[in-house]
Amino acid sequence: MSEYKSGSNLERVLKGGHFAFTGECGPPQGANVEKLREKARHLKGMVDAVNVTDNQTAVVRMSSWAASLILLKEGLEPNFQMVCRDRNRLAMQSDILGVYAHGIRNMLCLSGDHQKFGNHPQAKNVYDIDSMQLIHAVKTMRDEGKFLNGEQIDEPPKLFIGAACNPFADPFEFRVYRLAKKIEAGADFIQTQCIYNMDKFREFMKRVVDMGLHEKCYILAGVTPMKSVGMARYMAKQVPGMDVPDSLIKRLQGAGKGKVAEEGIKFAVEQIEEFKEMEGVAGVHLMAIEWEHRVPEIAERAGMLPRPKV
Amino acid sequence: MVKDFDKVLVIGCKGCVTVCNVGGAKEVGVLASLLRIAANKNGKTMDVGAATLERQCDPEYIEEVKDIIGEYDAVVSIACGVGPQFLSERYPQSRIFPGLNTKFMGGAVEHGVWSERCAGCGTCVVHYFGGLCPIARCSKSLLNGPCGGSSGGKCEISKEVDCIWDLIVRKLMEQGRLDELRQFRPPKDWRTARDGGPRKMIREELAI
Numbered sequence: 001m002s003e004y005k006s007g008s009n010l011e012r013v014l015k016g017g018h019f020a021f022t023g024e025c026g027p028p029q030g031a032n033v034e035k036l037r038e039k040a041r042h043l044k045g046m047v048d049a050v051n052v053t054d055n056q057t058a059v060v061r062m063s064s065w066a067a068s069l070i071l072l073k074e075g076l077e078p079n080f081q082m083v084c085r086d087r088n089r090l091a092m093q094s095d096i097l098g099v100y101a102h103g104i105r106n107m108l109c110l111s112g113d114h115q116k117f118g119n120h121p122q123a124k125n126v127y128d129i130d131s132m133q134l135i136h137a138v139k140t141m142r143d144e145g146k147f148l149n150g151e152q153i154d155e156p157p158k159l160f161i162g163a164a165c166n167p168f169a170d171p172f173e174f175r176v177y178r179l180a181k182k183i184e185a186g187a188d189f190i191q192t193q194c195i196y197n198m199d200k201f202r203e204f205m206k207r208v209v210d211m212g213l214h215e216k217c218y219i220l221a222g223v224t225p226m227k228s229v230g231m232a233r234y235m236a237k238q239v240p241g242m243d244v245p246d247s248l249i250k251r252l253q254g255a256g257k258g259k260v261a262e263e264g265i266k267f268a269v270e271q272i273e274e275f276k277e278m279e280g281v282a283g284v285h286l287m288a289i290e291w292e293h294r295v296p297e298i299a300e301r302a303g304m305l306p307r308p309k310v
Numbered sequence: 311m312v313k314d315f316d317k318v319l320v321i322g323c324k325g326c327v328t329v330c331n332v333g334g335a336k337e338v339g340v341l342a343s344l345l346r347i348a349a350n351k352n353g354k355t356m357d358v359g360a361a362t363l364e365r366q367c368d369p370e371y372i373e374e375v376k377d378i379i380g381e382y383d384a385v386v387s388i389a390c391g392v393g394p395q396f397l398s399e400r401y402p403q404s405r406i407f408p409g410l411n412t413k414f415m416g417g418a419v420e421h422g423v424w425s426e427r428c429a430g431c432g433t434c435v436v437h438y439f440g441g442l443c444p445i446a447r448c449s450k451s452l453l454n455g456p457c458g459g460s461s462g463g464k465c466e467i468s469k470e471v472d473c474i475w476d477l478i479v480r481k482l483m484e485q486g487r488l489d490e491l492r493q494f495r496p497p498k499d500w501r502t503a504r505d506g507g508p509r510k511m512i513r514e515e516l517a518i
Binding site for chain 2: 089166
């Protein structure tokens, strides 16, 4: 175990040289545990870890740590997400200790969408620290056994540290340096924004490889299958930092009535096949938004099954 | 706020609010007229007085209304948020109302357009960021680079809002100062900001 930073399944899969496959699960907008368990059942055995989102798009949901614990009981490995929008450094550090005490071993550190997008736009935001500082804090807690104030932690939380990267946000030229900065701050793995513009992602990964960043950190390529032409258009126009090429929208339109979802899955499977071969890509992060029941099919068709037992 | 009062005093300020065209002698006159007209419309007469002080953030000038303020049922200050409070503290018997919403510390980027520049955090850091402040001007006050929502130079919250990190990055990259941006900026000490509690400054050399 000692060679591992946290010993999580995800860490062991990646360090074992396997092509990792992670999923995602949004907690319910209520205390409906059964709904969460049902989502979990679709993902069980299909992925190496499941991201549990933290009030994603600034919409209030069951807390990410609570939903993570439920997944843990269901036999899945959570990747606990934490955003900087809702917590100050006291709350963050205490939640980190709490999730570790309950057996969570992966954590994804994010800035978080601005509350303006969500269902409580009247809220005051926090942003006491930013995602870079959060990554650094989790690493310092783990490796030096110290809180942000420098005081000693009696039993440090050993977490496998994740961070996000959006190669499609601007300014493009700086994105690879921001990634490098996150790795230096302590990120062990990266999950990217949903990729649709493959040309731009290839260019980005070339820069990543040129800088040798893929040797310092595991990079998981983000995939979200398009369910409809409407979803593609919405993502293209309404979601900041999302790059959906017209050619993809045309391809989905061309699929014909009742066949768009199938075309979306087909594109996702093609992407996964390419990522398996792409230099520097260590796995895929599949964000099938409210489409968890299609994950087994996608995993099967993309040749991701069975998942390695490590 | 003041429609039920018979005698109202409007007090302006010759400081920043005059420069911003919201609280000077001219605006005091306009507001006083508007109050009279509005009262007439409602079938009543309002006795509206007007005064414009040198500054409302200085007790010396707050004194200027001491002989007249007692004659009014209500006072509307159109200074920044400091004014109504200095008046309330000096004249505890008077009912003081704010006539302005004080929004931010900024400047006029063009005629009639003001834009925020400073959050008053108490520890200036703009020299690290090409002279631009991410505390005040990034929607998330990020200190280590642009978030994933920066798109075409605009902030994720609105196409009307510039992404300050886009400007910082472009400026420093053009100047060949990329290394500075790659440096990790540690968590900020917010004690000097409002988070440390209400602030006060004492300069011994100026105290009498």
